[in-house]
Each structure stands twice: as C-alpha cells, then as structure tokens.
Amino acid sequence: MANRPDIHLYTTQTPNGIKISITLEELGLPYKVTKIDISKNTQKEPWFLEINPNGRIPALTDTFSDGKTIRLFESGSIQQYLVDQYDKDYKISYPKGTREYYETNNWLFFLNAGVGPMQGQANHFSRYAPERIEYGVNRYVNETRRLYGVLNTHLEKSTSGYLVGDKCTIADIAHWGWVTAAFWAGVDIEEFPALKAWDDRMLARPGVEKGRHVPDPHRMKELSKDPAAIKEHAEKSRAWVQQGMAADAKK
Amino acid sequence: MSKPIIVYGHDTGPNPWKVAIVLEELNIPYDYKIVDMADMKKPPFEAINPNGRVPAITDPNTGITLWESGAIIEYLIDTYDKESVLTFSHFPEKYHVKQWLFFQVSGQGPYFGQAVWFQKFHEPVVPSAQERYTDHLKRVLGVLDKYLDGKEYLVGNKCTIADLSFVTWDMMVPWILEGDTDASQLEKHYPNWAAWHQRLMQRPAVLKIAQDKQNAV
Ligand SMILES: N[C@@H](CCC(=O)N[C@@H](CS)C(=O)NCC(=O)O)C(=O)O
Numbered sequence: 386m387a388n389r390p391d392i393h394l395y396t397t398q399t400p401n402g403i404k405i406s407i408t409l410e411e412l413g414l415p416y417k418v419t420k421i422d423i424s425k426n427t428q429k430e431p432w433f434l435e436i437n438p439n440g441r442i443p444a445l446t447d448t449f450s451d452g453k454t455i456r457l458f459e460s461g462s463i464q465q466y467l468v469d470q471y472d473k474d475y476k477i478s479y480p481k482g483t484r485e486y487y488e489t490n491n492w493l494f495f496l497n498a499g500v501g502p503m504q505g506q507a508n509h510f511s512r513y514a515p516e517r518i519e520y521g522v523n524r525y526v527n528e529t530r531r532l533y534g535v536l537n538t539h540l541e542k543s544t545s546g547y548l549v550g551d552k553c554t555i556a557d558i559a560h561w562g563w564v565t566a567a568f569w570a571g572v573d574i575e576e577f578p579a580l581k582a583w584d585d586r587m588l589a590r591p592g593v594e595k596g597r598h599v600p601d602p603h604r605m606k607e608l609s610k611d612p613a614a615i616k617e618h619a620e621k622s623r624a625w626v627q628q629g630m631a632a633d634a635k636k
Numbered sequence: 637m638s639k640p641i642i643v644y645g646h647d648t649g650p651n652p653w654k655v656a657i658v659l660e661e662l663n664i665p666y667d668y669k670i671v672d673m674a675d676m677k678k679p680p681f682e683a684i685n686p687n688g689r690v691p692a693i694t695d696p697n698t699g700i701t702l703w704e705s706g707a708i709i710e711y712l713i714d715t716y717d718k719e720s721v722l723t724f725s726h727f728p729e730k731y732h733v734k735q736w737l738f739f740q741v742s743g744q745g746p747y748f749g750q751a752v753w754f755q756k757f758h759e760p761v762v763p764s765a766q767e768r769y770t771d772h773l774k775r776v777l778g779v780l781d782k783y784l785d786g787k788e789y790l791v792g793n794k795c796t797i798a799d800l801s802f803v804t805w806d807m808m809v810p811w812i813l814e815g816d817t818d819a820s821q822l823e824k825h826y827p828n829w830a831a832w833h834q835r836l837m838q839r840p841a842v843l844k845i846a847q848d849k850q851n852a853v
C-alpha cells in the first residue's frame with residue numbers, strides 16, 4: 386500500500402497559491418511546501434516545467450493508491466482532486482451527482498475563468514503596466530466590479546452565508562484570496578456589503594487563517610491600510626511581472 | 637434521456653459552440669437558442685445565468701440549470717458519457733483531463749478574448765495592450781506545442797474534452813493574429829499545435845459545429 390497522502394505543494398504568496406494551502410488546511414491534510422520564487426522566474430525552470438508545463442504556480446504532486454506519482458497544475462483542478470480523493474466526509478464539497486456538486490463546480494469555474502483573469506488584468510493595468518493606460522484600468526476594474534456584483538447579489542440570497550448550500554466549499558475558498566485583495570485591483574469592497582461580510586466570515590475560519598500564511602505571511606489586510614507599504618509591494622511585483630513577461634516573449 | 641437539452645448560445649462567441657461540440661460528439665439531442673447580446677444582462681435570461689453570459693443550459697431530463705462552459709461540460713460528461721468516450725475514468729488521466737480543461741477556461745479563453753478586443757475592436761489602437769495579449773496568446777500556443785511534441789492528444793492518446801475545449805478559440809487564431817503572424821508562420825512556429833488543431837478540425841462533430849457557426853453569423 387502506498388503511503389498517502391504524500392502531498393507536495395509548489396506555491397507562492399498569491400491569491401492562486403493560498404487557495405490550495407487553505408483547502409489543505411480545511412481538510413486537515415499534511416503537506417510539504419516548496420516556495421517558488423517568482424521574482425527569480427523559478428517557475429520557468431525545466432524541473433518545474435516538468436510538473437507544470439505552463440510555468441505557473443500552484444502545482445502539486447501526490448502519490449496515488451497504486452504507488453505512482455501524480456503531478457497536477459491549475460488551481461481549480463487541484464482543488465477538485467483534493468476533495469475527490471480526501472474529502473470523504475464532505476467538509477468542503479458535496480457528493481458527486483448532487484445539485485450542490487454541480488453548483489459548486491459552476492462557481493469554481495466562474496472564479497477561474499472570470500474573476501481571476503479579470504482581476505489579474507485590473508492588477509496589471511493599475512499596478513504593473515509600464516505605462517498608464519486609462520482605458521485598460523477602467524476596462525478591467527469595471528469588469529471586476531461587475532463580477533463582484535454578481536457575487537454580492539448571490540450572497541444576499543444565501544441563507545448560509547456561503548456560495549453553495551449550507552457550508553463553505555472549495556468555490557468559496559477559491560474566491561477568497563482574490564476578494565480579500567480587492568483594493569489591490571482598485572475595487573472598493575464597501576460597495577458590496579454581502580461580499581464584505583462573507584470576506585470576514587471566511588477570515589474567521591481557522592483553516593483560512595492557517596492556510597493564508599503559506600509559504601509567507603499574508604499581508605493584504607495590513608497592506609490596504611498602509612500607503613508606503615503598498616508602494617513598495619507594487620514596485621517589487623512590477624519588477625517580477627515585467628521580467629516574466631520579457632522571458633515569456635522571448636520563447 | 638429523451639428531451640433535448642436547451643443551450644443558450646451566441647452566433648460568434650466561441651464558448652457556447654464549445655458546449656455544442658461536446659453534445660454533438662456524444663449524440664445528445666439539443667436545441668441551440670441564440671440569445672441577443674442586449675438580452676443577456678436582462679431579467680428573463682439573468683434568471684438563468686446571473687452572470688449575464690452564454691453559454692448556459694437547462695436540462696429538462698434532470699431539471700438542472702447551469703452556466704460556465706467548463707462546469708457545463710463536466711456535467712454533460714458525468715451525466716451522459718457513461719462509457720468515458722470523451723474522458724477517462726481512471727487515475728491519473730481522469731484528473732489530467734480536468735487540469736487541461738481548467739487551463740483552457742482560465743488560461744486560453746480569457747486571454748484570447750482580450751487579444752480579440754485590442755486587435756480587432758478597440759479604438760484608438762493601444763500597441764502595448766495589443767502586444768501584451770498577442771504575447772499571451774503565443775505563449776499559450778507555445779505551451780501546447782511543446783507539450784504535444786510526440787503526442788496526438790493532450791491526455792492518454794485519445795481525444796477528450798480537454799482537447800475539444802480548445803478548438804473553438806484556436807479556430808480564431810489566424811484571424812486574431814492577422815497582420816502580426818500569418819498562417820504559414822503559425823505552422824512553422826507551432827507545428828505540433830497546428831497538427832493537433834487540424835486533427836481536431838477533421839472530426840465530424842467539430843466540422844458540423846464550425847459549419848453551424850458560420851451559418852449563424
Ligand atoms: N489559472 C491558473 C493561474 C495561475 C497563476 O496566475 N499563477 C501566477 C501566480 S498567482 C504565476 O505563477 N505567475 C507566474 C508567471 O506569470 O510567470 C491557476 O489557477 O492555477
């Protein structure tokens with residue numbers, strides 16, 4: 386019998402990275418962590434591309450019941466894998482084939498195909514782009530606000546305070562790292578009261594609290610109140626984003 | 637299963653046609669309803685998809701309403717592909733199919749969509765934004781090309797939803813890159829990707845949908 390779980394997470398302190406550490410903490414699973422230094426383009430080194438040919442974090446490896454290794458990338462598929470394999474008590478998921486199972490998947494895809502990419506572009510044009518393009522900033526900040534509006538309306542109607550059914554699921558966890566960093570993309574969370582209440586509700590969960598500090602302390606809450614720190618953080622991030630873009634364009 | 641699934645779609649947008657390809661491949665009866673852009677963000681349709689986008693489906697056989705193309709495709713496979721024709725039921729391929737599906741919906745679609753906007757529609761032209769998204773697009777082609785070296789399909793030597801999910805956006809690449817990279821250069825730079833795309837384009841289901849799409853426009 387293979388020794389499992391044997392989970393190894395490759396990650397960085399970003400919204401997509403902490404989805405996985407929070408999922409692991411919520412499930413109470415043991416895991417090893419390797420910090421990927423995106424400022425050094427470690428995610429583009431050959432050994433890492435063997436795990437994720439897309440050269441991005443997060444990525445994860447595990448030993449399957451047949452003793453063979455599985456390598457996975459894409460945060461959404463990693464979350465699906467973890468609950469499929471290890472959430473036998475349905476702590477943060479629903480049984481396959483139920484309505485709630487498909488609704489969870491619906492909101493999970495909404496985040497991965499919608500909120501993530503669009504808020505990422507809002508970050509790009511507001512914080513990292515080499516020149517200030519007003520249209521770019523507005524286009525993506527407005528789209529992010531529209532998506533937050535969809536979430537807010539949905540949460541207003543939720544009796545549990547979570548996106549699907551009566552509990553917190555992988556869909557909520559996937560959203561949290563992004564929503565809690567709304568200010569970074571130039572979105573004011575005060576415009577979305579139900580979403581803001583959900584943000585606090587999520588933060589109060591021990592699994593979220595523990596998982597958000599992987600592999601480094603999560604500083605978004607403190608950062609939002611400290612203009613000097615915002616500036617420093619933006620400069621550092623701008624440097625790696627532009628370096629990474631240049632490396633990608635060379636290929 | 638007896639009653640057709642209702643697919644809410646659009647004429648030009650690639651995402652609803654992606655769902656139609658899967659339905660064709662599985663021989664599931666469906667009704668493709670074209671929703672006007674202007675009606676997508678208004679009440680009757682918003683009750684179906686609060687995000688005001690297509691595709692969405694309602695399946696009268698199970699009573700479910702669902703949106704987000706990736707979630708719809710996974711639902712169709714779970715519910716109607718009992719023989720795993722377009723997926724795998726075993727480890728690790730089962731999870732690798734999901735991995736590439738997520739890469740398509742989060743890594744290909746959104747960025748190709750932004751490239752379309754800045755290349756084709758936005759005025760005045762913003763060269764740095766055009767370059768950002770055409771670079772992203774080429775990066776994605778590069779990732780696929782490298783991975784497909786020596787392979788016919790993305791996962792386990794069989795055409796799955798992972799492959800099929802890319803095809804409707806990939807069809808648009810020559811048009812998106814018009815004036816930047818011509819079709820023969822694409823084949824030269826990304827030979828594995830180009831051969832794979834052609835392989836998918838020859839499937840009857842894909843051919844039919846490409847034709848339906850053309851007729852709808
Ligand atoms: N859709 C992907 C997105 C992953 C992603 O955007 N990762 C970023 C960090 S949050 C990254 O690794 N960027 C490195 C780069 O672009 O070179 C997922 O959800 O896993």
Ligand SMILES: N[C@@H](CCC(=O)N[C@@H](CS)C(=O)NCC(=O)O)C(=O)O
Nearest residue numbers: 399401501502505506626629630742
């Ligand atoms: N190469 C990336 C670097 C920045 C990056 O990786 N950002 C991540 C967030 S840390 C992102 O926007 N991901 C989009 C997503 O998760 O869909 C770019 O040019 O946008």
